[in-house]
Amino acid sequence: MADEEVYRASTYAPVNIAVVKYWGKRDTTLNLPTNSSLSVTLSQDDLRTHTTASCSPTFTADSLTLNGNPQDITTPRTQACLRELRALRHALETSNPSLPKLSTMSLRLTSANNFPTAAGLASSAAGFAALVRAIADLYALPTPPEDLSRIARQGSGSACRSLFGGYVAWNTGTSPDGSDSLAHLIAPASHWPDMRALLLITNPSQKAISSTAGMQQTVATSPLFPHRAAEIVPPRMRAMEKAILSRDFDSFATLTMKESNNFHACCADTHPPIFYMNDTSRACIRVCEALNVAAGRAVCAYTFDAGPNCVVYYLQADEQVVAGSFKGLVGEGKEGWEGKGVEARAAPQGLETVGEMVRQGVGRVILTGVGDGPRRTEQHLC
Amino acid sequence: MADEEVYRASTYAPVNIAVVKYWGKRDTTLNLPTNSSLSVTLSQDDLRTHTTASCSPTFTADSLTLNGNPQDITTPRTQACLRELRALRHALETSNPSLPKLSTMSLRLTSANNFPTAAGLASSAAGFAALVRAIADLYALPTPPEDLSRIARQGSGSACRSLFGGYVAWNTGTSPDGSDSLAHLIAPASHWPDMRALLLITNPSQKAISSTAGMQQTVATSPLFPHRAAEIVPPRMRAMEKAILSRDFDSFATLTMKESNNFHACCADTHPPIFYMNDTSRACIRVCEALNVAAGRAVCAYTFDAGPNCVVYYLQADEQVVAGSFKGLVGEGKEGWEGKGVEARAAPQGLETVGEMVRQGVGRVILTGVGDGPRRTEQHLC
Structure with missing residues (x-):
């Protein structure tokens, strides 16, 4: 068996930050949400996961590393993604027997983030989007991103939105089986x-x-939450x-702020x-409010x-005012x-107290913008 | 006109802390709330307003002082209370012409709190309850406290609950005119x-x-609030x-904590x-949670x-554990x-971070208990 018989594909996948928030599952196994959500995909120049998927008849077991550290690949969420992608590859191989039998080989998945994990940024969305996209490319699947988003969703709910750029x-x-719970493009970044x-x-x-409870605790105990899911989010999605x-x-800014607060x-x-x-x-919220009041219009949304x-x-036109x-x-x-x-400028009057809190509390910043979806790359990590 | 022709009555009135919260008015003039509320009256040994109401034909204008500082007595809320109380006195004087015509005399109202105003404790409830109770005593009104609570409500909504001790x-x-929006005793402190x-x-x-917005901003803008007022509070009042x-x-503790968080x-x-x-x-919330978990039952409620x-x-039985x-x-x-x-004791494990926050953030404490309603006193402030 020759050493060159290793198949590889690599991708970059972006982070997304929701403006209509995902919180609460109606099905925890399939990662089906209680309400729809909407996000902006951020530029991969600043925040991305880079993943190489490789397979070979010489590999003896599936494996996954992140930033050089071995990860548990046996979790049900990761296994659901691998199982679905292998099934799609297997169908291809069945219809075209000349294809190599990649679906039977072990997978080696290698990932790295270009942002500090300590920053507390939700990286699971970019991580699962990159994993699914890289394996789909490795398997040469013709599957459209909507269908891949259905698979990525089972890894991490919000990952489904990172399979697209722009506004998602x-x-x-x-459907109880989740077949219609998938992401779609509202508008590309270029819009x-x-x-x-x-x-x-x-x-x-x-x-x-710290808090030990999570979103299912909200579903189980918050009397306000069902009202949010059923009555508040649907019109906000449309708006x-x-x-x-x-x-x-x-409108984007007002809705974004209200949504964050409602969540x-x-x-x-x-x-x-x-x-x-x-x-x-x-304190950051109070600064944004003051900037909007000082401008006499919404120049920013937290x-x-x-x-x-x-x-x-x-x-962009308000970058000097806001940033x-x-x-x-x-x-x-x-x-x-x-x-x-970006030039530092004096903040509006009256922000002395919150300004001092921001200065003490904010450790670093990341300046970025809306960006595109996963990008295939020939830069392989292994 | 003899100097002794000054009529006086003095009262102490207590603070109350709601366990089902009042937030939002359906009528801002009459102080009619969007939902019912329920409170515990705290002991006047620790927290009280002391008010002397006096009147005399020699007084030339109504006046009000608090802790020695002249206050504006012309506010619509205070005027509503004075107007209603004078009308009740006037009716008494009409039915019994031998009574002195106190309703025609100017009022001198002198108040003092026994707790630091800087402590940020809502003192308006005790203040208006004392004002209404003292004038009612001065006027020898036979009006039951329920009806006085309707008057005090127009001064400050939660003041109506401070006309009773115990659980209110x-x-x-x-009714659109607010005639049935009044306080009543659930159980006295002795219960x-x-x-x-x-x-x-x-x-x-x-x-x-800081926040410039208040409860009417919630009524006007929160999509969750109508659900709270209509659906969440009524069963909680009963429970x-x-x-x-x-x-x-x-049950008391669980409801109290959920109610505070819902508000x-x-x-x-x-x-x-x-x-x-x-x-x-x-951080105080996390300490209470840890104390309840450590005890295996609810020993406290924030x-x-x-x-x-x-x-x-x-x-009381859990005072050493909690306090x-x-x-x-x-x-x-x-x-x-x-x-x-109270003997200081070690807190449960795992509270190092929040414990340090509590130590740094809490400046003083007040240890008190449930107490009785307004008490007439012959200790006059003027």
């Missing part, structure tokens, strides 16, 4: 390319109020799609309560995932401002 | 006298994220009343969001009004522990 919706679907994102990463030394299609930043309100209504934001997070880091969306003001508050010396062309 | 409900009522309250007053130096009547601390969730869902709790508040101070309810553990965390040197017989 994940429909909750109605509204001047969307920018400033990630304010809270200092790891900031005190955290957010409309705002994006019409490039209406004011965290349901976390706080969970028993016992779940708190992801800390005083630094709330949103928080399941953690204290603040993501601020804004348009510049945050640079003045956070401090020019913090990591992440270099080479981005 | 304020029914939202259905469940071993209820204790530990108030953890956050250090004023703790950073605050809380039942828990109190059966002295079921476990603050609706504040967070307001646009822009309202945050009253800070990281110290949330609740937060519109501010960062934590109120912890517990039963003692907090004393160990907060620090014995803090003001408020003296002479209360």
Whole structure:
């Protein structure tokens, strides 16, 4: 058996940050959500997972490493993805017997993130999107990304949205088997390319109020949550799609902020309560509010995932106002401002207290923007 | 006109801390709430307003002082209380012409709190309850406290509950004129006298994220709030009343904590969001959770009004476990522990981080318990 008989494909996959939040599963095995969600895919220049999928008749077992560390590949979520992808490859091989029998070989999966894992950024979305995309490329599957998103969803719910660039919706679907719970493109990054994102990463030394409970605790105990899922999110999905299609930043921003707050309100209504934001997070909210008031219009929108880091969306034309003001508050010396062309400026009046909290609490920043979907690459990690 | 022609009556009135929260008005002029609420009246030995109401034909104008500082008596809320009380006195004077015409004389109202105003404790409830009770006594009104509560409600909504001791409900009522929106006794303090309250007053130096918005902003903007008012509070009112009547601390505690979180969730869902709790508040929550887990039952329940101070309810039998553990965390040197017989003890394992936050963030404590309603006194302030 020759050494060259190793098959490889590699991909980069992006992070996405939801503006209509996914929280709560109606089926925990299939990762079916209680409500639809919508996200902006961020640029892979700043945040991405790089994954190489390889297989060979010489490999003796499936394996997965992340940033050089072996990972457990036997989890039901990962196994569900591998099983579905192998089944699709097997069907190809059956219809075309000349194809190599990759579906029978062990897989070696090697991943690396270009952002610090300590930053507390949800990397599982990019990770599972990269894993599914890389194996699909390795297997030369003709499967469209919508169908791959159905597979990635079983690895990590929000991963399904990272199979597209730009503005992406994940429909909750109605089928019990999850066949219609998949992501689709609302608009590519090129539709509204001047969307920018400033990630304010809270200092790891900031005190955290940890929580052991998660989204299913919210489903089980929050009396507000069913109202959110059934009544609040559906009209917001329609309004957010409309705002994006019409490039209406004011509506986009207002909805984004309300959605983040509604999600965290349901976390706080969970028993016992779940708190992801800390005083630094709330100080970032007050800064965004002040910037919008000072401008007399929405120039920025904050949103928080399941953690204290603040993501601020804004348009390129307002970069100096938004990112510049945050640079003045956070401090020019913090990591992440270099080479981005943002000038520190004085923040609006009255932000002395929250400004000091932002300066103390934000450890680093990431300046990025909307970006495209997974990119195939010939740069292999193994 | 002789100098002795000054009529006086004085009262003490208590603070109350709600366990089913009042938040949102359906009528801002009449102070009619969107939902019913239920509170525990705290002991006047520790927290009370002392008010003397006096009138005399020699007085030339109504006046009000609090802790020696002149207050604006012309506010619509105060005027509504004075108008209603004078009308009741006028009816008495009409039916019995021998009575002195107090309703025609100017009122001099003098108030003092026995607790630090800087502590951020809602003092308006005790203040308006004392004002209404003192004038009613001055006027020798036979009006039952339920009817006085209707008057006090117009001064400050939660004041209506401070006209009773023990366990008190304020029914939202259905009448547009507010005639049935008044407080009534669920059970006197003697029904469940071993209820204790530990108030953890956050250090004023703790950073605050101020908010300009209030409860009507929640009514106007929170999509979760109508669900709370219509669907969540009514069954909780019934369950809380039942828990109190059966002295079921476990149910009382669980409902109290869920209610506090539900209220603050609706504040967070307001646009822009309202945050009253800070990281110290949330650390206090984690301590209460840990104490309940360590005990294997609910030994304490936290609740937060519109501010960062934590109120912890517990039963006398658990005072060493609850108050003692907090004393160990907060620090014995803090003001408020003296002479209360609580021994500092080690907190449960795993509370190092939140314990440090509690130690840094809590500036003083007040140890008190359930108490009785307004008390007439011959101690006059003027």
